[in-house]
Amino acid sequence: MMDYETIIGLEVHAELSTKTKIYCNCTTEFGGEVNTHTCPICTGQPGVLPVLNKKVVDYAIKVGLATDCSITPLGKQDRKNYFYPDLPKAYQISQFDLPICTNGKVEIEVDGLKKDIGLTRIHIEEDAGKLLHEAVDGTLVDYNRGGVPLIEIVSEPDLRSEEETREFLNQLKAILEYLEVSDCKMQEGSLRCDVNVSVRPKGQKELGTRTEMKNVNSFSAACRAIKYEAARQIEALEDGEVISQETRRWDDDKGKSFTMRSKEDSHDYRYFPDPDLVAISIDEQWIKRIHDELPELPRAKVERYIKIYNLSDYDAGQVAGNKAMADMLDEAVKLGASAKFTCNWLLGDISKILNDKNMEASEIPFTARHIADMISLIDKKTISNTAGKKVIDELFDSPRSVEQIVKEKGLAQISDEAALLSVVDEVLKNNEKSIADYKKGKTNALGFLVGQAMRLSKGKGNPQMFNDMIKRKLDSL
Ligand SMILES: [Zn+2]
Structure with a gap:
């Protein structure tokens, strides 16, 4: 079998911890009674106008500066059109060709080797609602999450292993936590990632066809998904099959990925500038203000x-x-x-x-x-x-x-020799084998006996005194 190399790129979505949503004043708080953190704007009623929450741009710039990105002087927001019930407007407001941040990097270290993982871009967008499939009569939707601000961080295909991927995600999470821009609670979906995987024979320059895995809910799931998907692709190539570019769903319980749909290209989304929102103009002073706030x-x-x-x-x-x-x-x-x-x-x-x-x-x-x-x-x-x-x-x-x-709890240490003596005697009485071992030159038997004395004294005896007293007794035997 040929030797293959795995190429991994990530798209990480982080929910920003602003108080209010990206285009309205609804709270971003997690949970709450279904459809109570909503208003005409985030439920996409006709005639409403979104207004961008400036904090969202602050946060995106902050992450960009912390990851050595260039910050665009002029950003814009675009409509990404797709039809799905979690998206009441039938488009998501995102950023297409002018994201806030481009061309950054995150340094990782695996097995003592340092390596920069490139960031293609960081853009802002709104989150979608949440489908509740467990509803008794089919599927219901909760729009509380709709309009919660997200940043999407897209990496270059620079990662080569599960270990590098885990380390990259750890570093990225730490950066977001230090900046206090996201609570990064994976169990609440504040941090999610899509994993792009392709394989190529070692030494080959051009990249293989990649597949994208969705529904990856933890860092360890990302590692499992990569391992599975790389093995699946290698097996297919070895069998003479052609890998098709597609979106796959990772099922962590089954430990397998399944075809969801053939991968869309960006033209499938009919991106166009959102006419309801003005351009985002970012001047040097704005960048400096954020820079000065970096921890x-x-x-x-x-x-x-x-x-x-x-x-x-x-x-x-x-x-x-x-x-x-x-x-x-x-x-x-x-x-x-x-x-x-x-x-x-x-x-x-x-x-x-x-x-x-x-x-x-x-x-x-x-x-x-x-x-x-x-x-x-x-x-x-x-x-x-x-x-x-x-x-x-x-x-x-x-x-x-x-x-x-x-x-x-009476935890104060007992350093009274008379009080410790009874414990020492008891331990020596019950551990004749260890005493014999010690006599035979197995000095670590002493450590064992001290441990027993600590246990018997419920951790209250002075360990140094136990050590000295037991050693003295043993040596005199
Ligand atoms: Zn709202």
Whole structure:
């Protein structure tokens, strides 16, 4: 079999977190009773006129500047015509030939290799309504989402693997979160992507025919979809088939993609300038104002964490890749906590609990102050590391002061030798095999015994004292 290369390009839609919709004053809030966040404009009644929400352009410029795009001095909005019940006007207002941003890039790093992924364009458009197929009598439609502002970020076909795709999406999400232009909640559809995949024999210059996959709802689904689609195309080519340009629907439960329709070309949409909207003129001052508002971006943060906080490349990347975590780290350091310890807690126990609870870091119910207080108690040896873990558990369940938790749960460390002695005796009595191992020179048996003592003391014993006491006993045996 020939050696193939997979070529991936993405179209990422991000819902912008403006208070109101793109062309009317309806709220953009997620959910709500069906068809209550609506008005004559966003339901496309005859005779109404849309007025562009300036914040939407602000946000698009912001994303453009953060991704090294050129900002157009003159943008316009166009009607993209298609007929579908989620679109009451039978056209979507989007941008065709004069998008707000063009020609940008996002830097990714996979396996230590840095690479720029080009951005073809970023344009603004309105979201469509939502079809509710689960309705008892056929399908109903909810227009609450109709008219919520979106930016569509189109990448160049620069991605070559699932890993690169995941990293690109992570970086892009981090940028959007840092800029605070989108809440990026994938489960609420705030961030969605269409994945374009083609394959070509390695060494071939021209691109193969691509297919576009819709309905990709998570980063891991994007990776699964790419893997499946590349394999499907390679198999077809090996069988002598021709890949047809088409739009496919990704079914993540089945782990397969299915033909939806042959891919439209842009002329199928009969784009033309929306006569109800004026041109968007963006001058230098506007761009400068947005530029001055840009926060420290993820890449800069990674560098600062490595240089100033002395974190490893990996840790710095992990924390900086998540705005909520990065904010917590910076805040805890300001409160006097060590960056390294805070980072370990964030990436260790706290991340594990977030995973178990299926929560985002932005949903952590406690503050950097809690982490800083907990670390300070560990530093002062008032509580052990193990007790620190209990404090974190308690903070997740019901956030209250660390001191209160330590008192309530009796977590203060016991450093009284007499009190620890009974625990040590008990552990040695029950672990004869480990004692024998230690005597045979297996020194890690000591660590095991200390662990047992910590467990027996419910994490309250002073681990260093346990270590010293057990070692002394063992050596005297
Ligand atoms: Zn409205």
